[in-house]
Amino acid sequence: MDRIMLDQSFRVGKEVFIKGPPLEALRFQGARVGSIITLTDAEGNDFRGRVVHLAKEEASLLIFDLFPSPTESPLEIILLQALPEKERMELIIQKSTELGVSMIIPFKSERSISLEEREANQKKAHRWQHLAIKAVQQSRRARVPLIREYCSFIEALESCKGEGLKILLWEKEGKNLKTILRQSLLKKIYTLIGPEGGFTEEEIKLAQEKGFIPVKLGQRILRTETAAITLVGILQYELGDLG
Numbered sequence: 126m127d128r129i130m131l132d133q134s135f136r137v138g139k140e141v142f143i144k145g146p147p148l149e150a151l152r153f154q155g156a157r158v159g160s161i162i163t164l165t166d167a168e169g170n171d172f173r174g175r176v177v178h179l180a181k182e183e184a185s186l187l188i189f190d191l192f193p194s195p196t197e198s199p200l201e202i203i204l205l206q207a208l209p210e211k212e213r214m215e216l217i218i219q220k221s222t223e224l225g226v227s228m229i230i231p232f233k234s235e236r237s238i239s240l241e242e243r244e245a246n247q248k249k250a251h252r253w254q255h256l257a258i259k260a261v262q263q264s265r266r267a268r269v270p271l272i273r274e275y276c277s278f279i280e281a282l283e284s285c286k287g288e289g290l291k292i293l294l295w296e297k298e299g300k301n302l303k304t305i306l307r308q309s310l311l312k313k314i315y316t317l318i319g320p321e322g323g324f325t326e327e328e329i330k331l332a333q334e335k336g337f338i339p340v341k342l343g344q345r346i347l348r349t350e351t352a353a354i355t356l357v358g359i360l361q362y363e364l365g366d367l368g
Contacts, residue, residue, distance in 0.1 A: 128163040128171065128267040135166045135188045141174065144183045151176075151184055162186060163267045171195065171267060196266050198225040200365035201313040203289075205230045205281045206353055207237040207320040213350040215256055220354045222260035222270050225361055229257075230273040232281035235328060237320035278328060282335045285315045291337040293317035294352050295329060299339035306363045314360055318353045 129147050141164070143151065156162060160176045164186070174186035204221055208214060208231050218229060231253075233239055253272045261269045273284070285291060290311045292302070317337055324332070329339065342355060361367040 128165050130165045132167050134168060135164065135170070135172050135174075137172070137188050137191050140177070140185050140187050142183055142185045148182075148184055151179075156184075161262065164188070165267075173265075192265070195366075196264075197268055198361055198365040199312055200225070200361060201227045201289075202357060202360055202365075203228045203230065203285070203313070203315045204353060204357065205232060205285070205315065205317045207232060207234040207278075207318060207349065208239070208275065209320065209349050210238050213348075215252070217350050217353045218253055218256045218272065219260045221357045222257045222266070223264040224354070224357045224367075225266070225365060226270050226357055227268075228271045228273065229253075230281050230284060231275045232278050233275070234278050234320050235325045236322035279331070281317075282332060282337075285335060285337075287313075289313035289315050291315040291317070291335070292340050293324070293329070293332050293337040294319065294342060294356060295339040296323055296341065296346055299341040302340040302342065302359065303363070305338060305340060306360070309364070312364070314364070316353075316356055316360070318349055318356070321349055 129150050131141070131143060131147055133141070135141055151162065156176050156179065158176050158179055162174050162176060164172045164174055166172065171192035172188050173190040174188045176184060177187050178185040202225065204226050206217055206229060214231065221229065257272055258269050288311065290309050290313070292305065292314065294317070317332055333339070342352060347355065358367065
C-alpha cells in the first residue's frame with residue numbers, strides 16, 4: 126500500500142483521526158479495521174498505524190511505530206523479467222520487492238515459457254501482486270511495487286520510455302557493470318533479465334536499438350532468478366540505499 130500523507134503531527138501510542146481525501150485514499154487501498162497503514166506526518170516522518178475505527182465520514186488509526194529513516198530507495202528500478210518456470214517468478218517478486226524494486230514487468234521471450242504453459246501446471250499468476258504486498262509488509266517498505274500485466278518482448282521494450290539507464294544481462298558478452306554504474310548520474314534504471322536459455326541474437330539487437338546496454342555479472346552462468354535478485358542488490362548498493 127502507498128503511504129498516506131497527513132498535514133498533522135503524530136506520536137507513537139496516540140490515535141490519529143482522518144477524513145476527506147486521506148480517508149478516500151485509505152478506502153481505495155482496501156483498508157479495514159485491523160489493517161496496517163504507513164503514514165507520513167507534516168514533518169516528513171514515517172509512521173505505521175493500525176486502523177481501529179472505519180466509518181463513512183471518519184477513520185481512526187493507532188500509531189504504534191516510527192521509522193527514523195526513509196524505507197524507500199532514491200533509486201527507481203524497473204525490472205523486466207522473462208517469465209521463468211515453477212516457483213521462480215514468485216521468488217523474484219518477493220526478493221526484488223524486499224530489495225526496493227519499483228516495478229516488475231513479466232514478458233514472453235523467444236526461449237521463455239508462456240503464461241498459458243505455466244498456468245496449465247501452476248495457477249498462481251493471480252498471486253503476484255499479493256506476494257508483493259506481503260513482501261512490503263515484511264520489509265516495512267512504504268510502497269508496493271506495481272506488477273504489470275504479462276506481455277510480449279516488444280511490448281516490454283516499448284514500456285521503457287523516458288530518461289533512464291537501460292541495462293540487459295547477457296551471458297555471452299557485455300560491458301563492465303561497475304564502470305557503467307559509476308559513470309551514471311541517473312536515478313531510474315531499467316533492467317532486462319532473460320530466460321534460462323538466454324536471449325536470442327535478434328532479441329539482443331532489438332533491445333540495443335531501444336537503448337539497452339549489454340552487461341555481464343561475471344564468468345559464471347546464473348539462473349534467471351539469481352541474476353535478477355543479484356542485479357537489483359548491486360544497483361541498490363552502488364546507487365541506492367544499501368550499504
